[in-house]
Amino acid sequence: MTPRAVTLIVNPAAGSLLDSGITPESIADRIAALGFEVELLTGPPDGLPGFIETALDHPAELVAVAGGDGTINTAAAALAGSDKILMPIPAGTLNHLSRDLGIPADIDGAVAAMRNGRPARVDVGEVDGHLFLCSSVIGFPSRIGGQREHWRGRLNPIRWIRVIAKNLSTLSRDGRLAIRLPDAGVAPFRSRHLMVAVGGYDEAPGRLFTRSRLDTGAFEVYAMPRPTPSGLLLTFLRALAGRWRRSPELKTAKAATVEVSSSRSKLRVMNDGELLLLEPPLTYSIRPAGLRVLRAAAETETDVPTAAA
Helix, strand or coil, rough: CCCCEEEEEEEEHHHEEEEEHCCCCHHHHHHHCCEEEEEEEEHHHHHHHHHHHHHHHCCCCCCEEEEEEHHHHHHHHHHCCCCEEEEECCCCCCHHHHHCCCCCCCCHHHHHHHCCCCCEEEEEEEEEEECCCCEECCCCHHHHEEEEEEEECCCHHHHHHHHHHHHHHCHHHHHCCEECCCCCCCEEEEEEEEEEEEEECCCCCCCCCCCCCCCCEEEEEECCCCCCCHHHHHHHHHHCCCCCCHHHCEEEEEECCCECCCCCCCCEEEEEEEEEECCCCCCEEEEEEEEEEEECCCCCCCCCCCCCC
C-alpha cells in the first residue's frame, strides 16, 4: 500500500520545470489533491543535501523528488540503505530511473502514478563511493556527455551532428582500459569503451536503453575492445532492431564486481548522465536491493518484484 504522507523535494531549476512554468507549490497541490499529506522542501539546488537530511528526519516514509537525473541520484545516494521510499518525479532530460519504473514522463502523469504506486526494492551500483542507479560509462559516450554539458542550452541538430562526428573521428584518443571481472569467470581484457549497467538492458525492438529487471544482483558489462565509427553505427542499428548482443564489436558479461585500471591519471566517468573525473584503478560493486522506490502499478509483477519491499 502506498504511504499517505510524503515529503516533497523540488529542484526548481530542473529543465522541464523552468520550460513549463510549473512551480514547486503547484506540484505539492497536485499531490495533496490525491489525498496525501505533503511537506514541501524547495529552494536553490545547493540546498538539496540539506533538504534530503530533513526528509530523512521527517516521519513520512515516502520521499518524492522532482528534478533531473543528478537530483534523483543525489537523493538516492542519501536514501539508500534507509527505510525511506524514493518516488522520482521526472523533470530532467533523460529521466533514466523513472522511465524504468514505468513512471510517466510528464509531471501530471507522474503525480497520478503515486495514487496506486507500490514500494519495491531495486539494486544500485557504486564506483569508488559514487552511486549510480542505471549505468556508468567510460569512453566515447562520456565524451559526448561532456560536450553536451559544454554546449548546454546552445545545442541544435547541426551542432549535435558536428559534435558526434568529431568524437567518432577521434575514437583512438580514449585510453586503453584494463578490465577484470573477478566473479564472472571471464579472462581479463582491454577496451577503450566501457558501460556498466545495473541489471542490464533489454534486447527487443523499440526498447533501446530500457531495463525490465532492476533486482538481478549483478551488473551487465558492455565493452568495445576495438571500436570503429562503422562498428559503433552498426551496433546502434542492431540495438534499434533489438539484436545488439549479436554485434561482433561488442563484448558482454554479467558480474557483481568490475575492476578498471588505466595508465591515465584521471578517467572521465559518466554516471547516469552526470560527469565525474576519477582516479584509477576503479572498483565497481553492486548493492542488491539497496534502495526502496515507488514503482508504477501498471508494470507487471515480474518487472520489479515487490518482495521484501
